[in-house]
Amino acid sequence: MILTILHPGEMGVSVAAAAISSGHKVLWVSEGRSETTKKRASFHKLEDIKTLSNIRESDMVFSICPPQSAVKVAKAVAETGFEGLYMDANAGSPEKKHLIHKLLESNNIDFVDGGIIGPPANSEGSTRLYVSGERCDEIKAVFTDGFLSVLSLGDEVGKAASLKIAYGAWTKGASALILTVRAMAKNAGVEEDLLHEWGLSQPDAEAMTLISATLNSPKAWRFVSEMNEISETFALNGVPNVFWDAAAEVYERLKDFKNVPNEKVNIDLVLEKLIEPNEDI
Known part of the structure; x- marks a missing residue:
């Protein structure tokens, strides 16, 4: 089996590694990608096909990119003449997945x-x-080795997206909430007083703020669009959604931490970013 990964970021390259471990050939497209991505792909032995026009030899294409880029990537693949199986594994809403499905179909x-x-x-x-769609079992069959587990949710497009939205709404939403509380x-x-009370009644809370700051702030630029997708999905399901609009604002304020090493993210700097007025929002 020949697969193409668009693109081998930290998550994408780990999926590629699981496919290679399962005995498949994995391609990637270096055009327009950073030197960091090129080094990552080379280290994991992905084969560079240079431009997207060369993906037609692939049996499958996996799109793993920020959700705001998902439609653009799908359109670009459709223009190449590729006629294999396409998996969008991005954190997009079910509505966006249906749009991409129709475009590709x-x-x-x-x-x-x-x-x-x-x-x-x-x-x-x-x-x-998690995968859903009429050919989702073929994706599951790809990964026979490696660290990635694949679970099928049936034939209906949108199920995998809905589960991802629900999960991310809690994990990333909760991180945004507790950071704003401390800010x-x-x-x-009264920060020290809050930390004292947390120590008495919510012993995991302070640690959660530290983890949220150090692990999520460098990725906040990607989470903005994900929070918007979550808000849209909650609204379409008749559930209150404005909390995730606020979470998008939280991550928007933290976007300057993009690519900062986790160990160099300081909780005080994160809180200051949340406190300072943001006239663009």
């Missing part, structure tokens, strides 16, 4: 909806790829 490309839960698949049991307390002059 009109170009003779079959579609599988994917949703990845967990960190990059670099350890046993860490990461699950408000800091600005009101």
Whole structure:
């Protein structure tokens, strides 16, 4: 089996590694990608086909990119003449997955909806790829080895997206919430008092703020669009959604931490970013 990964970021390359471990050839497109991505792909032995026009030899294409780029990537693939199986494993809404499905279907490309839960698949049991769509079992069959678990949710496109949305709404939403709580307390002059009370009644809360700051702030630029997708999905399901609009604002304020190493993210700097007025929002 020949697969193309668009694109081998930290998550994408871990999916590629699981496919290679399962005995498949994995391609990638270096055109327009950063030197960091090129080094990552080379280290994991992905084969560079240079430009997207060369993907027609692939049996499958996996799109793993920020959700705001998902439609653009799908359109670009459709324009190449590729006619294999396409999986969108981005954190997009079910509505966006249906849009991409229709776009690809009109170009003779079959579609599988994917949703990845967990960190990059670099350890046993860490990461699950949920898939839905008529050919989702073919995606599951790809991964016979490696650290990525694949679970089928049936033939209906949108199921994998809905599960990913629900999961991300809690994990990333909760991180945004607790950071803003601590930021408000800091600005009101009661941060130390809050930490003391948390130590008595919510012993995990302070640690959660530290984890949220160090792990999520460098990825906040990607989470903005994901929060918007979550808000849209909640609204369409008749559930209150404005909380995730606020979470999008939280991550928008943290976007300057993009690519900062986790160990260099300081909780005080994160809180200051949340406190300062943001006239663009």
